[in-house]
Amino acid sequence: MEPITVLVHGALGKMGREVTAAICRDPELEVVGGVDIKATQEQFTLPDGSKKVPFSSDLSSLLEVCHPKVLVDFTIAEASISAARTALKRGVNVVIGTSGLLEDNLKEIAQLSEANRVGAVVAPNFTIGAAVLLNAVKAAARFFDYVDIIEMHHHEKADAPSGTALATAKAMLQSRGKPFLYSKTKKETLSGTRGGQVDGITIHSVRLPGFVASQEVVFGGQGQTLSVRHDTIGRECYIPGVIMAIKEVVKRQGLVYGLDTLLNLRGSDEGI
Numbered sequence: 001m002e003p004i005t006v007l008v009h010g011a012l013g014k015m016g017r018e019v020t021a022a023i024c025r026d027p028e029l030e031v032v033g034g035v036d037i038k039a040t041q042e043q044f045t046l047p048d049g050s051k052k053v054p055f056s057s058d059l060s061s062l063l064e065v066c067h068p069k070v071l072v073d074f075t076i077a078e079a080s081i082s083a084a085r086t087a088l089k090r091g092v093n094v095v096i097g098t099s100g101l102l103e104d105n106l107k108e109i110a111q112l113s114e115a116n117r118v119g120a121v122v123a124p125n126f127t128i129g130a131a132v133l134l135n136a137v138k139a140a141a142r143f144f145d146y147v148d149i150i151e152m153h154h155h156e157k158a159d160a161p162s163g164t165a166l167a168t169a170k171a172m173l174q175s176r177g178k179p180f181l182y183s184k185t186k187k188e189t190l191s192g193t194r195g196g197q198v199d200g201i202t203i204h205s206v207r208l209p210g211f212v213a214s215q216e217v218v219f220g221g222q223g224q225t226l227s228v229r230h231d232t233i234g235r236e237c238y239i240p241g242v243i244m245a246i247k248e249v250v251k252r253q254g255l256v257y258g259l260d261t262l263l264n265l266r267g268s269d270e271g272i
C-alpha cells in the first residue's frame, strides 16, 4: 500500500518537529514537505536523514508542488484556520492540533470539508489519556453532585486555568445538564484558596517546575470520593493520537472534533 503523504504546517515548531520525526518512523506515512513562517531554505532534511523535502513559508505554492494527502497543523489559531481553508479547498485532508480555534472556525472547517469531500480532525488535546478521562468524568458527572478539578502545569504556562480544565468542566456540565453543588466556606482567610468557579465546579491551578501537564478530577458523594487523574511527562504523549488521526482522516468526510470522538468514546447524540 502507498504511504499516506503528509505536509507539516508549523514544521519548525516544537510539535511540528516531534510530528515530523514520528511520521518518518512510521512506514505507512511519508513527509513530503514542510511549511513554517520562519522557513529560510527551500528544502529541509528529514530527521531520519533519508531525504530532503520541499520547505517554504508559502503554503499554497507548496501544496501545488507536494500534492499531500494530509496537512497536519500545529501553529497558531489565525494561521491554522487560514491553512485549513487553503488545504480543504484543494481537496487535502487536515489534522489540526493548534489550540484556540473558535466555534465559527469549526463550523467553517465542517462546511468546507463536507463540500470538498475530505476529512478534518480538530483535537485540542491529542493525548489518549485525556480523551479517556473526559469520557469517564462525563459519566461520573451524572451521579456525583460535587466536583473539583486540579490542573498542574509547568511554571512557565502563560494562562490559568488550562484550556483543557475549562473544556473538561464544560463537558461535565453538558453531560449533567445542570450546575454542580458547591459548599461555600464561611470564612476564607486567604483569598482565592478555594479556587475559581464554573457553575459549581471549582478549578485549582498548580504551577510548578517538574510538571508538564496533569489533571485530576475529584468527585465527592455520600461517604465516597472518586478521582480520575491523567499525567503527561513529555511531548511524545501527543504522538500516538496525531498518528492515529492522520491514518483515520483519509477515510472520512467532514469534521471530527476531539480525539474522544475519533476513538468512538463520545455518545452519538452529541455534536461539536
Ligand SMILES: NC(=O)c1ccc[n+]([C@@H]2O[C@H](COP(=O)([O-])OP(=O)(O)OC[C@H]3O[C@@H](n4cnc5c(N)ncnc54)[C@H](O)[C@@H]3O)[C@@H](O)[C@H]2O)c1
Binding pocket: 009, 010, 011, 012, 013, 014, 015, 016, 035, 036, 037, 038, 074, 075, 076, 077, 079, 096, 097, 098, 099, 100, 123, 124, 125, 126, 127, 238
Ligand atoms: N492538540 C494538542 O494535543 C496539542 C499539543 C501541543 C501543542 N498544541 C498546540 O499546538 C500549537 C503549536 O504548539 P508548539 O508548542 O509546537 O508551538 P511552537 O511555537 O513551538 O510552534 C509553532 C510553529 O508555528 C509556526 N508559525 C506561526 N505562525 C505561522 C504561520 N502564519 N504560518 C506558518 N507557520 C507559522 C512558528 O514559526 C512555529 O515554528 C499551539 O497552539 C499549542 O497550544 C496542541
